[in-house]
Amino acid sequence: xxGGEQCSYCSSIPRYWALxxxxxxxxxxxxxxxxxxxxxxxxxxxxxxxxDLRDLSQAASLLTLIG
Numbered sequence: 001x002x003g004g005e006q007c008s009y010c011s012s013i014p015r016y017w018a019l020x021x022x023x024x025x026x027x028x029x030x031x032x033x034x035x036x037x038x039x040x041x042x043x044x045x046x047x048x049x050x051x052d053l054r055d056l057s058q059a060a061s062l063l064t065l066i067g
Contacts (some may be wrong), residue, residue: 016041 019040023029033039 019033020029021044023032036042
């Protein structure tokens with residue numbers, strides 16, 4: 001798989017690149033890693049959103065304390 005093709009769905013996240021490296025092509029990587037309920041990245045969008053919301057909550061708490 002070419003670097004440009006891989007970059008189109010892995011962004012610049014090294015973990016995603018490493019996971020996708022085992023797949024023969026882009027479609028297989030997306031199907032097995034992201035779309036399959038057993039895929040490593042299946043819950044990644046929800047996890048990222050939870051992380052962002054937690055950070056937002058912490059920032060809001062700090063801003064409330066500061067006044």
